[in-house]
Amino acid sequence: xxxxxxxxxxxxxxxxxxxxxxxxxxxxxxxxxxxxxxxxxxxxxxxxxxxxxxxxxxxxxxxxxxxxxxxxxxxxxxxxxxxxxxxxxxxxxxxxxxxxxxxxxxxxxxxxxxxxxxxxxxxxxxxxxxxxxxxxxxxxxxxxxxxxxxxxxxxxxxxxxxxxxxxxxxxxxxxxxxxxxxxxxxxxxxxxxxxxxxxxxxxxxxxxxxxxxxxxxxxxxxxxxxxxxxxxxxxxxxxxxxxxxxxxxxxxxxxxxxxxxxxxxxxxxxxxxxxxxxxxxxxxxxxxxxxxxxxxxxx
Amino acid sequence: xxxxxxxxxxxxxxxxxxxxxxxxxxxxxxxxxxxxxxxxxxxxxxxxxxxxxxxxxxxxxxxxxxxxxxxxxxxxxxxxxxxxxxxxxxxxxxxxxxxxxxxxxxxxxxxxxxxxxxxxxxxxxxxxxxxxxxxxxxxxxxxxxxxxxxxxxxxxxxxxxxxxxxxxxxxxxxxxxxxxxxxxxxxxxxxxxxxxxxxxxxxxxxxxxxxxxxxxxxxxxxxxxxxxxxxxxxxxxxxxxxxxxxxxxxxxxxxxxxxxxxxxxxxxxxxxxxxxxxxxxxxxxxxxxxxxxxxxxxxxxxxxxxxxxxxxxxxxxxxxxxxxxxxxxxxxxxxxxxxxxxxxxxxxxxxxxxxxxxxxxxxxxxxxxxxxxxxxxxxxxxxxxxxxxxxxxxxxxxxxxxxxxxxxxxxxxxxxxxxxxxxxxxxxxxxxxxxxxxxxxxxxxxxxxxxxxxxxxxxxxxxxxxx
Numbered sequence: 167x168x169x170x171x172x173x174x175x176x177x178x179x180x181x182x183x184x185x186x187x188x189x190x191x192x193x194x195x196x197x198x199x200x201x202x203x204x205x206x207x208x209x210x211x212x213x214x215x216x217x218x219x220x221x222x223x224x225x226x227x228x229x230x231x232x233x234x235x236x237x238x239x240x241x242x243x244x245x246x247x248x249x250x251x252x253x254x255x256x257x258x259x260x261x262x263x264x265x266x267x268x269x270x271x272x273x274x275x276x277x278x279x280x281x282x283x284x285x286x287x288x289x290x291x292x293x294x295x296x297x298x299x300x301x302x303x304x305x306x307x308x309x310x311x312x313x314x315x316x317x318x319x320x321x322x323x324x325x326x327x328x329x330x331x332x333x334x335x336x337x338x339x340x341x342x343x344x345x346x347x348x349x350x351x352x353x354x355x356x357x358x359x360x361x362x363x364x365x366x367x368x369x370x371x372x373x374x375x376x377x378x379x380x381x382x383x384x385x386x387x388x389x390x391x392x393x394x395x396x397x398x399x400x401x402x403x404x405x406x407x408x409x410x411x412x413x414x415x416x417x418x419x420x421x422x423x424x425x426x427x428x429x430x431x432x433x434x435x436x437x438x439x440x441x442x443x444x445x446x447x448x449x450x451x452x453x454x455x456x457x458x459x460x461x462x463x464x465x
Numbered sequence: 466x467x468x469x470x471x472x473x474x475x476x477x478x479x480x481x482x483x484x485x486x487x488x489x490x491x492x493x494x495x496x497x498x499x500x501x502x503x504x505x506x507x508x509x510x511x512x513x514x515x516x517x518x519x520x521x522x523x524x525x526x527x528x529x530x531x532x533x534x535x536x537x538x539x540x541x542x543x544x545x546x547x548x549x550x551x552x553x554x555x556x557x558x559x560x561x562x563x564x565x566x567x568x569x570x571x572x573x574x575x576x577x578x579x580x581x582x583x584x585x586x587x588x589x590x591x592x593x594x595x596x597x598x599x600x601x602x603x604x605x606x607x608x609x610x611x612x613x614x615x616x617x618x619x620x621x622x623x624x625x626x627x628x629x630x631x632x633x634x635x636x637x638x639x640x641x642x643x644x645x646x647x648x649x650x651x652x653x654x655x656x657x658x659x660x661x662x663x664x665x666x667x668x669x670x671x672x673x674x675x676x677x678x679x680x681x682x683x684x685x686x687x688x689x690x691x692x693x694x695x696x697x698x699x700x701x702x703x704x705x706x707x708x709x710x711x712x713x714x715x716x717x718x719x720x721x722x723x724x725x726x727x728x729x730x731x732x733x734x735x736x737x738x739x740x741x742x743x744x745x746x747x748x749x750x751x752x753x754x755x756x757x758x759x760x761x762x763x764x765x766x767x768x769x770x771x772x773x774x775x776x777x778x779x780x781x782x783x784x785x786x787x788x789x790x791x792x793x794x795x796x797x798x799x800x801x802x803x804x805x806x807x808x809x810x811x812x813x814x815x816x817x818x819x820x821x822x823x824x825x826x827x828x829x830x831x832x833x834x835x836x837x838x839x840x841x842x843x844x845x846x847x848x849x850x851x852x853x854x855x856x857x858x859x860x861x862x863x864x865x866x867x868x869x870x871x872x873x874x875x876x877x878x879x880x881x882x883x884x885x886x887x888x889x890x891x892x893x894x895x896x897x898x899x900x901x902x903x904x905x906x907x908x909x910x911x912x913x914x915x916x917x918x919x920x921x922x923x924x925x926x927x928x929x930x931x932x
Binding site for chain 1: 493499502503505506507508509510511512513514515516525526527528529530531532533534546547550582583586604605641643646648650692693723724725727803805844845846847921923924928
């Protein structure tokens with residue numbers, strides 16, 4: 167059991183204005199099939215403690231995966247030394263905490279209690295379904311990755327927030343070879359919260375169609391076209407453009423959206439929302455500074 | 466990091482259910498990043514990374530696990546948990562382990578962490594100033610220095626115990642230029658396993674700073690790139706990223722052993738034009754991607770991948786060597802203990818040819834000079850790729866005419882190698898971070914200036930006017 171009070175006590179003794187700790191404990195379990203035989207099986211547990219503190223008016227940071235009697239000294243000394251070299255004029259502060267938080271329990275008990283054997287069996291069935299979905303499918307590789315994370319943020323103002331989440335990710339790549347010996351490849355993936363969520367027939371059909379649809383394709387002549395974007399392609403396009411919306415880029419004038427607040431930046435058919443409170447495997451009711459998460463309209 | 470006696474106990478626990486091989490990999494890595502943003506020291510971040518990975522083989526099955534708990538109890542528990550994957554009787558037992566000694570290269574005499582950070586900050590601030598002062602359109606600059614001091618210890622059931630110390634530093638620069646609603650971002654990096662003095666005195670970081678700012682400013686006034694099939698001259702150094710991504714990854718045993726690479730089963734066959742030879746060389750003293758030993762404890766090697774256009778060798782790790790029935794060749798790498806190692810590139814480059822870069826440009830009637838490559842994507846099973854060119858110029862009648870923006874190179878690794886018709890004598894290696902199955906690892910990419918006789922170029926400047 168880690169006594170985090172030691173870190174705050176030591177920070178106070180060293181005249182820190184404030185200190186924040188983020189503690190992440192992660193368990194991972196994964197395996198992969200190649201042509202319906204297990205070829206890899208992995209498991210792990212890991213720990214990391216990240217600290218940032220205000221010393222001499224500047225924000226120093228450090229982190230450690232080693233937890234022993236020297237960890238407090240390591241983190242506090244590194245933060246102090248680093249803070250003394252900083253000369254950024256940005257005002258620094260550690261967020262004290264929001265008035266209220268919209269908590270939700272997103273921990274998937276079914277996924278946590280299912281045995282490794284049950285998961286292996288379900289993925290083997292899925293992998294087999296992909297293999298038998300078409301005669302043209304030659305090689306199939308399916309990976310199952312499961313992660314459970316226990317995330318805690320604490321600060322010297324007394325804030326303590328904890329979130330425990332788990333999810334699984336299933337990824338399949340397939341190659342198909344046609345009569346002309348032409349090879350095509352495709353992949354699909356799903357985030358799931360229960361292995362029962364996997365519809366192997368639909369999954370197999372989707373990847374088979376995605377792979378085989380590429381046969382007989384011809385190069386597209388360059389030019390200006392009217393284009394229809396699938397939701398997946400639209401997501402990729404928007405994700406690339408939306409990197410411009412980060413405050414870091416905007417503040418430092420390296421964003422195409424700098425100084426454009428309340429101005430027209432794209433077609434009026436486009437509305438983009440940021441919804442951290444949506445119940446999915448990535449839900450957390452607070453961000454990495456301890457600010458209560460809330461949904462917002464960006465564009 | 467752990468005693469030999471404990472290592473033997475752990476290896477024997479790991480193999481009691483039938484594994485025919487087991488390995489313990491222990492790592493302690495102290496790394497730091499110093500970042501100067503717009504001339505101000507904005508962050509300095511220290512990380513102590515610490516953990517161990519245990520790997521078991523049973524025929525063509527591998528089992529891997531890792532933990533930060535390096536106590537006897539923690540490591541034995543991990544070995545027991547992994548051994549549950551098999552249910553056979555014991556095949557091997559470790560009785561003794563012998564320390565394998567190797568020459569210690571690639572190690573700075575003064576560790577990076579002992580070097581005064583004030584001097585590093587001074588170097589970064591100077592480079593930032595050069596970028597900022599280059600032109601008034603430069604709106605943002607960042608200059609970073611990152612280093613890593615990694616101690617590695619490996620024990621395995623072949624009775625081998627190896628230790629290694631790996632120390633790397635990298636200085637990276639970024640310049641953003643903006644004008645009339647256009648933004649251009651350029652990056653460069655210089656990395657090595659050398660003394661800090663190498664970065665302060667031998668590397669002309671200010672010259673790099675000037676060039677990166679110049680590229681960003683130049684591209685602000687570029688015209689739209691024409692599209693169509695045409696010859697493309699790819700500049701030396703980072704131009705080698707196409708070879709790395711579209712050909713190099715397809716030569717790794719990870720995909721070759723399963724028949725998932727376009728180059729599977731092609732050893733001894735022509736896969737490139739006869740003027741193309743390429744190597745992966747993990748032995749270059751002090752180079753960014755080099756190593757004394759690989760992450761399975763095997764000596765690193767210079768592997769001749771392509772000789773005069775003929776496929777000569779793959780990059781093979783111990784596990785995939787079982788599937789391929791070929792010996793591993795010192796090419797197994799991983800980001801950290803969190804990753805199971807597999808075949809990866811180290812310093813990979815096309816060897817120099819006979820033409821001067823000037824001759825290559827002069828003999829091109831119409832085409833594109835791709836001076837600076839950007840990001841791209843590759844489908845490993847087919848080798849099809851798509852790469853953006855960050856800095857490109859139109860070539861007409863043997864002369865570079867003007868910069869062009871938005872150029873994309875579209876092709877396949879298999880075809881592009883066969884269409885190389887000129888290779889320059891100006892080999893240059895540059896430093897990057899390569900991401901794949903076993904994480905992100907330091908790797909050099911490189912090549913001399915080369916010409917592809919014909920490749921599809923995407924662009925918004927209208928169809929190619931051939932001459």
